[in-house]
Amino acid sequence: MQRLLRILAFAWASPYTLVGLAVGGVGLLTGGCVQRRGRIVEFHGGGVRWLITRLPNGQFTLALTLGHTVLGQTAAALDIARDHELVHVRQYERWGIFFGPAYVLASLGVWLSGRRAYRDNPFEREAYDETGDD
Numbered sequence: 001m002q003r004l005l006r007i008l009a010f011a012w013a014s015p016y017t018l019v020g021l022a023v024g025g026v027g028l029l030t031g032g033c034v035q036r037r038g039r040i041v042e043f044h045g046g047g048v049r050w051l052i053t054r055l056p057n058g059q060f061t062l063a064l065t066l067g068h069t070v071l072g073q074t075a076a077a078l079d080i081a082r083d084h085e086l087v088h089v090r091q092y093e094r095w096g097i098f099f100g101p102a103y104v105l106a107s108l109g110v111w112l113s114g115r116r117a118y119r120d121n122p123f124e125r126e127a128y129d130e131t132g133d134d
């Protein structure tokens with residue numbers, strides 16, 4: 001039963017994981033690296049770093065999660081962000097294909113109510129609360 005739930009969680013989050021693997025694959029072709037940590041595949045460097053630093057606030061983004069992949073600027077950035085990103089992996093496992101829209105709507109909702117779109121987003125609050133940051 002536990003194994004079946006794990007397989008379903010992977011399938012449920014797989015559309016995002018596939019995007020992460022595609023971005024990570026481009027990263028590998030452009031000088032990046034890959035490593036596995038438990039059920040997570042992490043990519044860093046090369047085109048992955050290039051992409052992250054071009055996102056809004058990307059210079060300050062250590063890593064980001066797409067399904068069961070985590071994209072980081074560097075190996076050290078992944079080490080720092082790992083616990084936080086693991087909370088996001090569990091959120092993808094819970095929300096599946098709905099995670100992306102739910103995250104964006106949550107950011108929009110808090111922003112419209114005058115709070116911070118990123119730090120006050122409930123998905124980020126959960127990640128920061130669980131890792132004891134902030």
Ligand SMILES: [Zn+2]
Pocket residue numbers: 084088123124127
């Ligand atoms: Zn986060």
